[in-house]
Each structure stands twice: as structure tokens, then as C-alpha cells.
Amino acid sequence: MKLKTWLGMGAVVLAAFAVNAQEMSDEAIKERIKPVGSVHVAGAAAAAPAGAMSGEDVYNKACVACHAAGVLGAPRVNNAADWAPRLDQGFDTVLSHAINGFNAMPPRGTCASCSDDDIKAAIEYMTSEL
Ligand code: HEC
Numbered sequence: 001m002k003l004k005t006w007l008g009m010g011a012v013v014l015a016a017f018a019v020n021a022q023e024m025s026d027e028a029i030k031e032r033i034k035p036v037g038s039v040h041v042a043g044a045a046a047a048a049p050a051g052a053m054s055g056e057d058v059y060n061k062a063c064v065a066c067h068a069a070g071v072l073g074a075p076r077v078n079n080a081a082d083w084a085p086r087l088d089q090g091f092d093t094v095l096s097h098a099i100n101g102f103n104a105m106p107p108r109g110t111c112a113s114c115s116d117d118d119i120k121a122a123i124e125y126m127t128s129e130l
Helices: 003-051 055-067 080-087 091-100 116-126
Strands: none
Touching: 055 116, 080 091, 091 116
């Protein structure tokens, strides 16, 4: 075979590789975009229920044990006589006592995963029907 023919074949093979490589990377990009998109959506969906925990949910999870029956003198849920003197201190004081602890009231009612907003929502629930 002549040298010119070898060179011609080489060029064809190289061209084929180049086209193939281009197709591969397009596919790879599509594949890479797909999982990123679905992870993002899945993450948003998974985060929603945690953020949507209502004051009632927090109360039932972390406060009901003491605040339903008034254990250790805890103000009972939606009991106006129990809550009136406490709310007289101002809501911010009551909230800070619940977050930081106050006598037999443990910090955050021992709910380490509860945010300040969760605690606030739980107090609002416990005082919503006064
Ligand atoms: C282990 C029992 C216990 C748990 C659990 C508990 N509390 Fe209490 N809580 C108490 C007691 C006891 C008091 C009364 C403390 C006092 O006045 O000496 C109290 C008082 C409070 C007060 C009134 C504070 C004030 O300034 O008068 C708030 C608000 C409060 N708790 C919120 C919560 C919230 C919100 C939760 C759940 C996230 C919770 N507590 C869980 C026992 C508990």
C-alpha cells in the first residue's frame, strides 16, 4: 500500500473518533444534567415536611409530656389561669425561658433539633385558645 493511502485511512479514522467523541460528551452532559436536576427536586421535596412542622406537631413531639397535665407545675396547654401570669412577663421573656430553660422547664423541652421558631410555634399553639 502507498504511503498516501495510509495517511488517507488515518485521517478517516481520526475523523470518526472526533465525531464519536463529540457524541459521547453530549450524551455525558445530558446524563450529568439529569441527576443534578432530580437531586435538586428531591432535596426540595424532602426539606418541605421538616420546615412545615406546625406548633401542634412540636407540642405533641416535645412538650405534651409535661404541658398536658402540668407536670412539675408546667403551665397546662391552653389553660388561661396557668398562662396568664407567665404571658404577663411578655412573650419574649416566655420564649427565652423556653429556649434557655427555666427552673424545671428544660431548655427547648429537651428537643435539641427544634429551632427557635419551632419553640415559638409550640408556645403559640399552647396559648392559642386562651
Ligand atoms: C420535662 C417537662 C417539660 C417539658 C418536656 C417541657 N416543659 Fe415547658 N415547662 C415545664 C415546667 C415545669 C415549667 C414551669 C417552670 C417554672 O415556672 O418554674 C415550664 C414552663 C414553660 C414555659 C413558661 C416559661 C415562663 O416564662 O413562665 C414555656 C413557654 C414552656 N414551658 C414551653 C415549653 C415548650 C415549647 C416545650 C416543648 C418544646 C416544653 N415547654 C416542654 C416543664 C416542661
